[in-house]
Amino acid sequence: MDKKLKRFLIKSVIILGVIHLAYFSYGYFNFEGIHKINIYTEFYRFKFYDDVSISHVFISGLFLFLFLVILLRNHAKKAYNVSNISKISVSLLVVSFLTLTFFISYSLGLNVKMRKELPEKDFNKDKTLLNVLNPFLYNYTSYSSDKLFNPENTLYPKPYPVIAERDSIFYDPDNKDNFSIETKYYSIDTLKILNSATKEISSKLMAGMDFLGLDPKEFKKRIISQKVIGDSTEIIFKGVEVQPEYDDKMCIFLENKALYSPIHNVPDSTQQYQNAVTRYKLLYTYDQDSLLHSFQRLDALFKKYNVESQMVPKDFSHDVFYYRDNRQEPLNGLRNTFDRTKLKEKFTILERLFYKPNYLHPSIQMIFITAVVAVWITLFLLFLIWNYLSTRKEK
Numbered sequence: 001m002d003k004k005l006k007r008f009l010i011k012s013v014i015i016l017g018v019i020h021l022a023y024f025s026y027g028y029f030n031f032e033g034i035h036k037i038n039i040y041t042e043f044y045r046f047k048f049y050d051d052v053s054i055s056h057v058f059i060s061g062l063f064l065f066l067f068l069v070i071l072l073r074n075h076a077k078k079a080y081n082v083s084n085i086s087k088i089s090v091s092l093l094v095v096s097f098l099t100l101t102f103f104i105s106y107s108l109g110l111n112v113k114m115r116k117e118l119p120e121k122d123f124n125k126d127k128t129l130l131n132v133l134n135p136f137l138y139n140y141t142s143y144s145s146d147k148l149f150n151p152e153n154t155l156y157p158k159p160y161p162v163i164a165e166r167d168s169i170f171y172d173p174d175n176k177d178n179f180s181i182e183t184k185y186y187s188i189d190t191l192k193i194l195n196s197a198t199k200e201i202s203s204k205l206m207a208g209m210d211f212l213g214l215d216p217k218e219f220k221k222r223i224i225s226q227k228v229i230g231d232s233t234e235i236i237f238k239g240v241e242v243q244p245e246y247d248d249k250m251c252i253f254l255e256n257k258a259l260y261s262p263i264h265n266v267p268d269s270t271q272q273y274q275n276a277v278t279r280y281k282l283l284y285t286y287d288q289d290s291l292l293h294s295f296q297r298l299d300a301l302f303k304k305y306n307v308e309s310q311m312v313p314k315d316f317s318h319d320v321f322y323y324r325d326n327r328q329e330p331l332n333g334l335r336n337t338f339d340r341t342k343l344k345e346k347f348t349i350l351e352r353l354f355y356k357p358n359y360l361h362p363s364i365q366m367i368f369i370t371a372v373v374a375v376w377i378t379l380f381l382l383f384l385i386w387n388y389l390s391t392r393k394e395k
């Protein structure tokens with residue numbers, strides 16, 4: 001390509017860059033705030049009827065028209081070799097793509113403004129608060145769910161976590177319908193021994209482990225899993241029997257490990273354990289004002305995300321400690337009323353906008369690709385035809 005054509009293409013790309021910056025700025029200042037985010041929120045997709053789409057069509061059409069006129073009048077009358085024709089083709093493809101992607105810059109502006117209003121660090125702090133307080137946020141019917149709340153979901157303090165062992169007890173050998181289910185809980189413990197010793201697991205070597213209080217046969221029955229790590233073997237087994245129902249430092253709020261909204265790129269198990277430790281300290285170690293302060297932060301979070309709530313932090317804190325100390329009471333009076341559906345929707349949408357931003361909506365992907373290819377082929381063919389007609393006599 002000659003220098004004049006190169007300068008023209010570079011100037012065209014610069015102009016397109018300025019237009020992209022304008023759309024980015026428009027998206028940045030047009031973001032309405034996280035309190036307006038709802039289930040229908042998504043980054044901009046070409047809608048064909050609003051100001052962004054209408055202006056996009058007009059500006060793109062005007063630019064392509066002027067670009068083509070100047071290209072054909074000033075740069076299509078010179079003979080080009082195959083190599084230069086290929087470079088021109090690639091340049092026209094770039095121009096076509098940049099001309100039809102102003103709406104993507106608009107979406108990027110929205111994303112940047114959203115992240116400025118809600119930095120990822122603050123978003124993770126909010127998720128951590130919700131994850132720690134999650135067991136307090138269910139409606140009263142959920143607390144009767146054995147799946148949500150049971151001792152096997154307790155992760156802290158020691159000897160938790162535990163594993164359940166359920167046995168059927170038959171009261172009449174001749175009547176199989178007359179039975180009950182007995183559940184026992186055992187701590188989950190870990191033992192590491194040399195690989196050579198695992199072959200003697202039922203020998204006197206294991207019998208000498210008096211600190212476990214188990215004979216070799218009983219120990220073998222309690223093994224949950226074995227895994228070889230280097231020159232040693234890690235054995236996970238059922239340890240001491242635990243009775244959560246009689247544990248003074250145990251309440252229903254510790255029997256739930258579900259994450260409200262997991263933090264990105266942090267293992268769920270790590271988050272669950274850290275949250276369990278914090279939750280236990282709020283209930284049994286720290287001053288009661290610490291839990292009250294956490295509920296006040298939760299109330300501020302509701303207002304931040306525009307979630308309707310009737311929760312009064314002081315009353316909520318009082319209820320939690322009441323049910324902590326009165327485990328036999330049916331839990332149906334926890335004053336934690338708020339719009340659960342809306343809060344969940346907010347965090348689901350924000351999670352998607354943060355980590356799975358969709359700047360090219362599936363509904364317009366094929367239309368977009370077709371439009372870019374069509375514009376590119378049209379520009380390139382017109383250039384080739386005009387170039388051929390202009391240089392035919394010389395050839």
